[in-house]
Amino acid sequence: MNLDLSPQDRAFQAEVREFLEEALTPELRQAGRRATSVFMEKDYSLAWQRILHQRGWVAPAWPVQYGGTGWNEMQRYIFAAECARAGAPSLSPMGLKMVGPVIMGYGTDEQKAFFLPRILSGEDYWCQGYSEPGAGSDLAALQLRAVLDGDHYVLNGSKIWTTHAHWANRMFCLVRTRTEGKAQAGITFLLLEMTAPGIEVKPIITLAGEHEVNQVFFDNVRVPVSGRIGDENAGWTVAKYLLEFERGGGSAAGLKVSFERLKALARDEAASGGGPLLQDPAFRAKLASAGVALEAIEMTEHRVLAELASGKNPGPASSMLKAQGTEAMQRLDEIAIEGLAHYAAVDQIDARAPGANVPVIGPEHGLTSMARYLNNRAASIYGGSNEIQRDIMARLVLGL
Template identity: 80%
Template sequence: MNLELSAPDLAFRDEVRAFLSEHLPPELSAAGRRMTSVFVDKKYSLPWQKILHAKGWVAPSWPVEYGGCGWTEMQRYIFAAECARAGAPGLSPMGLRMVGPCIQRYGTPEQKAFFLPRILSGEDYWCQGYSEPGSGSDLASLQMRAVRDGDHYVLNGSKIWTTHAHWANRMFCLVRTNFEGKPQKGITFLLLEMDTPGIEVKPIITLAGEHEVNQVFFTDVRVPVSGRLGEENDGWTVAKYLLEFERGGGSAPGLKVSLDRLRAMAREERGDGVALLDDPAFRGRLAAAEIAVEAIEVTEHRVMTALSAGKNPGPASSMLKTQGTEAMQRIDELAIETAGYYAGVDQIEAREPGSNETPVGPEHSLVAMPRYLNNRAASIYGGSNEIQRDIMARLVLGL
């Protein structure tokens, strides 16, 4: 496989670099470099989304008729790589990468006309109502009830681990509308407003001391039937389509930036005057991580080839989700080793971009531990890696 960029792709890369150099504000770049999760705070991601929206670059993977860029798969990859290299904060994937493509595929003309422009502009900020207490990786066992009452569904139950529900004004949600037969056949996909009476959001503080996820309670919440995406009791079909995008590739550019940052950390001298990068055992573990990332990059290029031919990611998205999250966790572990005892210092205020708090220890140690703690969940959310391996065993190996 030839990974060298063509002349047009090199020209596009230079165009992206020039745009980022001119339009990415330093405070947003600082926030991107200090982010401790794949979900960046709204106060940093949304301003960057508005800048990209004004340029017409906010939804590289969308079809042109819905506001996409018309880029090739390679151009999208280059754009992601350059944004990662420049430290651009990630955009919330809930609208642009997840529910947006589902609305394009399953939405009515009215739903497309209303929701898609608002997703692009950032006017609507989405959260995902999937997991429930007792229904995480086994999502088909969800129990939140939705009873039809005329032109509305009445919802009762709760969702958990709901990322950014405290900031979102809309949720895409899976509910149970039929309790008989196969569990997957009784699920419906709804789009709802978070300020609907009966919705209560309660924070869950992570081990990193951050408020990213929540539990959301629903008590007699009335959602219009017009908010249903797809047919009643056929929400599992919509959900599976969405998960292909949630689990999809594109992680190699960010992983390579993390490796570069780790290598720079390891070059610094420790207290004994010896750089960790000079330690043969550490270099061996770093090389293993680099090999894993290179393998992911090659696989992502294979997926790009398939997508260019009009195919869906399919089970390859499960493979990339598994390998990408495990490589990220391996890099996080090496970063903890590199930071040493400074990684254990809790410095929430000093991590905030623009903070006047003086860090304890090297600046790179600020985010080593919170990244490690937050990214432990990466092999669970979006379908645990054990579930992904089961999918690969069935659909790829035929077991």
């Protein structure tokens, strides 16, 4: 596999770096550095999305006909890597990377014309209504009921762990429209407005002390049939298509930035026997092991990119990258906590806010380490737990 950049790719890389240097404000850079989750706070992600939208770079993976860039796979990889290195805030994936591709693949012409431009501009901010109190990785067990009443569905039930539901104005949602027969055959995919009467959002505060997820309650909520994606009771097929994009790759660039941050920490922090951690043999061995894992993930992502370039979907490879990427991220978090020692335990939620003037206790580079560690414990659960991903790989890749 030849990973050397062509002269054209190097020119594109220089263009991206020049743009990032000019477009990223100090506030946006700080927000990116201090992020403790894959989901950036709405104000910062939307501010960056508007800048990218104005440039025409907000949806690199979308087809040109829907507002994409027309970049090839290597250009998209370069752009993601440079954004990660520059500390750009992450964009919410719910619209751009999840429901957007679903609307392109399964939506009507009217749905495409209405929703896709609003996703690009950030006018619509989406949340995902999948998990329920009794249906997480076993998503086929969902029970949010949708009963057809004229040209509307009437929804009753709840969704849980709904990221950014308190900020979203729209939700893509799986509902149960049939109870008899196979569970997967009675699920429908709906798009709905979060301002609809009967919707109540209640916060769930994470271990890191942050409000990122919620429980959403539906009490006789009426959703127009025009908000349905695909046929009634065919939502399971749509959902599986979406999960390929939710679980797909693209994590190597961000992981490598975290790895470089971790090596810088090891240069600055002292080992128990004296000298920097980077010279401690045991700590160096942990760093080396993590670095090898990241190289393997990057190579796998490049192989997937080659498949995508030929017009194929991520397929079961997305499950492999989801499992590898989230576990590597958690490993980096664990090593960072070990390196910071007692400073890692200090709760500094006020100091983490971009622009905060609260003094930092301990080293600046350790400010977000514990919050990242706590938030990222969920990474091997959301999007389908890693145990489920291994089942998928066993069946679809190994034929077991």
